[in-house]
Amino acid sequence: MDKIFCPESIAVIGVSERPDNLAAGIVGNLQRFGYAGPIYAVGRQPGMRDDIPILPSVEALPEAVDLAVILTPAATVPDLMDACGRKGIRRAVIESGGFSEFSEAGRALEKQVRTVARRWGIRFVGPNCISVINTETGLCLPFTYLDPAALRRGPVSVLAQSGGVSITYALLLSEAGLGVNKVVSMGNKADLDEVDYLTYLLDDPGTEIICLYLESMEAGRRLLELASASPKPVIVQKVNRTSASTQIALSHTAALANDDRIVDAALRQAGVARAVSFDDGVRLAQGFTLPPVRGRDLLVISRSGGHAVVAADAADAAGFRLMPIPQDFADHVRQSFRADVIAPTNPLDLGTVFDFTVYAQITEEALHRLDPAALLLIHTYSAGSEGEISRRMARRIGELIQALNKPIALCAFSQQDEIERLKAHTTAPVFTEIEAAVRALAASRERYARSSVLVPLPPPPKERPHEVEGVLKYSGVLTTDLSLGLCAAYGVPTDEWAVVEDMDGAALVAAALGYPVVLKLLAPAVIHKSDLGGVMLNIADRKALQQAFVALTEQLALEMQDGYRGVLVQRMFSGGREVILGGKRDPSFGPVVMFGLGGIYVETFDDVAFRLAPLSRAEAEEMIAEVRGSRLLYGIRGQPPADMEALVTALLAVSDLMVACPEVVEVDINPLLVFAEGAVAVDARVVVRQ
């Protein structure tokens, strides 16, 4: 990968003398950004471009360059790759479009390119990509004009599925004063993909923060495991959230949409911050350049009372606590700095203090004496005589962040050119929106407060209990007895039940369990056709049992013969709180566990929580707390609290099942009844795919 980001020689293929030649833009960018190695140009027509001779073929190159950059019509690419291979070139960036994103013919062409590359051992970026940039070496491969003055070198590396977005991020990060280190737009990912790039960037000394823009997350699990295990903050902007945008993405980079709620849960579980826009990605990156925020106590210092009220709103919305300020601190400030601080409130209003050197002093004093988890300093000033002293203050804040290792978010309001000057004078990130600053601090807090690391999915056990193997030889939607049996095998609490063939059996079992009982017909057809019924609830006595049994099995006689397994007899439960547990095998993230309250809550309020399996106990507890309706479980309105321990156990059991049984694609326990003591899975439905 180093040869891609730090090549010692480059050949740009596709250059001509024509003014609208795109590949020449690559040569121009390399020259402007001061790339130091030799740059060769290859094109069909000999000539000169930007003082570089255009060589007629790859063969004509004087050396096997470290990196070939190809921007020619798609149809020519396989042969060019072959020529590169023969020449001994082993790394390429294919910027040409017209491959799988464009047509079926393009898809075939892309396959051909991959085959040629494999033959020669060539690793490549793209096709259909724009950016590979390394500001450390002057590597700048986009074919569109880029201005070195607009692209600042910094600690953030960008990995984007879209070329246009990669450049937008690079420019916005530079404008914010942060700058970029490495940028790559992945294009169609015919060879190298996000896992390859992320692995490299997590290990790259120049990269401190990584910002990913993704339209799909096929390798979601692996990607998040990498991010979760790394000390480097990772920001992900996952777009393509809705059905509307899914359609465009399909025609754009052939992306698969993920269930956005699962994406959300997975990112949080991995300690990855999710950006909701480009600007949001930039502000999150700004926040991660600060020392970690560890705790909820925020101190706000402001010169404008109005901005202070806005900050208080933002702090509250982001889950911060405006820590109380003791009177003696206010007294101390007043005496030591002769600062006419109105009252010991948080936000601390410095509206009457016009000497800004005092701001940095009060900030330092507050960090020492009050030790907040984070400090937000809002500085409103005019560009006139207040400019110079404000820049000095901002520089000092940058030094304080380093010296005290404390997160200080500086949020400045002045005229635009003055803010630009301020940014240039401090190492502190400068925010220009209060909500953005608070959001960045909160994202840092969430990252460093997470209770666990997303662990790699363990391999399924070699041996599984006999009864599990028995159930998993079936395929499709399992009948209730098999589903409950599988759940029980992994520790989901269930009650006793029995499967009977005839009325006599049913009567014996019912008498043993005690009335009232439930009968369920065990036949695949019942599962698929809910209008057939197949369930008889609340059977009070033997007489009712007889009627119910006849009614059920009459249905059977008419409709269902295949896969018939008999009739299930269960106790009828009443009371208890209804919850739903689920498991799903996601194509991107693997096994996922779901928790929600009874049907109405899930459907109407979308009040469910997801986590990737395996679940830790802490994560299971978090899931329950995350569902708002869980309040009902804690015993409101005089009801006793539900047995939360039993519920946690059940969730962990579903997690175990999903990990141990890769054949299971879906589990639906609906409902699990949770009592004051214990819980019982009343109904379950497992889907197996061999």
Place this chain on the structure above:
Amino acid sequence: MDKIFCPESIAVIGVSERPDNLAAGIVGNLQRFGYAGPIYAVGRQPGMRDDIPILPSVEALPEAVDLAVILTPAATVPDLMDACGRKGIRRAVIESGGFSEFSEAGRALEKQVRTVARRWGIRFVGPNCISVINTETGLCLPFTYLDPAALRRGPVSVLAQSGGVSITYALLLSEAGLGVNKVVSMGNKADLDEVDYLTYLLDDPGTEIICLYLESMEAGRRLLELASASPKPVIVQKVNRTSASTQIALSHTAALANDDRIVDAALRQAGVARAVSFDDGVRLAQGFTLPPVRGRDLLVISRSGGHAVVAADAADAAGFRLMPIPQDFADHVRQSFRADVIAPTNPLDLGTVFDFTVYAQITEEALHRLDPAALLLIHTYSAGSEGEISRRMARRIGELIQALNKPIALCAFSQQDEIERLKAHTTAPVFTEIEAAVRALAASRERYARSSVLVPLPPPPKERPHEVEGVLKYSGVLTTDLSLGLCAAYGVPTDEWAVVEDMDGAALVAAALGYPVVLKLLAPAVIHKSDLGGVMLNIADRKALQQAFVALTEQLALEMQDGYRGVLVQRMFSGGREVILGGKRDPSFGPVVMFGLGGIYVETFDDVAFRLAPLSRAEAEEMIAEVRGSRLLYGIRGQPPADMEALVTALLAVSDLMVACPEVVEVDINPLLVFAEGAVAVDARVVVRQ
């Protein structure tokens, strides 16, 4: 008010030669902004400031100026106002702090200022304010340095409760390329308040859009009635949303917090867009400079596929529909403009079109042929050779907006200095964030789609029914019979009931109504002490009635004698869907109507809707639709739908009651049972304040 914003002469009071003199900043701003009338300076020490002689007193002024601007210690202000009065000056801006926002003594001083002003007929801004700006006349009264280059003249006027925020808005609106017309920071509003300023600005020819920043809304109702009746778009940033910020506001401008949900509902009802941050206020203003968005069909044209996916996400989240594009349009575009459009999709991807003049042509063609409600044009380009042609394109988009009277949101991505150039070259608002552009379009759509105008509160009727007057002579929390009676008088559906004194009466009534029945003790003490019970439900027969009656009245004998009204006998209902209706008299907004589903939903999911009374039928229907849990009323899971007509009638009845009875401060109908046919208020609680 004209004399405040367009004075022909100004005296600045509080000027001295000292370098840190604040009032001199006002003189400096007036000079820099080219204020054309005479500027006088008044101060205690004679001298010169900025070529203006400092006069020793108000008396020494050569004329009764149109406007006095005072920035002196608070204690000196009453006498100075008196001197102004004697001099014949009738308008003032008091920028000095140290009044009611500061201390009790300051509050007394403020009262004194008001008394003096009333005596002389002086109308004034402040005290404790910073900004009165009118870019049309060069009036610029802040004492902090402002740069004319950073303050652009434009169509937006700003009305802010905070001085710092007023300047932030003025700068941000200018940066966005919009500019400001008039700016005022209201300070403590000892005389002129938001209603005065808004009335003026709504009538001011220079003002096309008004942006309000408010920390409280004491005059909320009046303010919103004005805004609602005006054709000028009004944007409100109401901060101080949470308890945390309420505390600061109290110590800042003595603001009262409003229930934020009521604020939200009221703003929406009035067709006012609510800004959630300064930047959001600016983008909403940008959107309102465009022709109205009328409908949900959005067309997105983008050069970058990634940006297109982001736009699709944003459009979906904002309730837009990406209208389908017919194949023949794509064909037409391809033929007419030789544009290699990949597919007839929306977003329309112009990634392969490098001639930007075609962008404006396609935009025009799309508006003609497809007639979307709004068009979002996302333009990603580089600052090099693409700059000039992009600016031409942007200029053309500005012309198209005017010529076709259609909203086109231009969202541009390039390096910062290039974007600044682009803004300077077009009359179209230039957005720099996709979500911001879509948000602005959606706010316009919401404003122009609203079903009604917030009507002024009608006066209560002179005559009310006899039974209403009878009930309203009571005070405090009314007993259930009185509460239900009052609700019934305004049309809330109720069942029959009777109040009895003894067991025989109860038995007669129960027999007439039919068992099962409910008994409720009618005594104020029961209302206040819920642990006393006072309610017996589901009484099945006469024997149970006897026991219940004794149990209830025994409680009474022990505890409650005062205000005892007997025992209420009602039918016991079962079935029906439980909803809650409420009314509240809000200190800022007057009568408010509330709707929600049964207790658990209201408490756990905060799933309630508010509207200011009087309610229109359409608004009542909207309220119901707004509550997510209302799905349950439409008959899910095989239940019949609830009688929505009866529910609407009940809501309108609560609205009527709240309007007709100003003594009623609270109504709580909990529950109203809604059946498949009809509805019944089972319990009600009315609070009366005389």
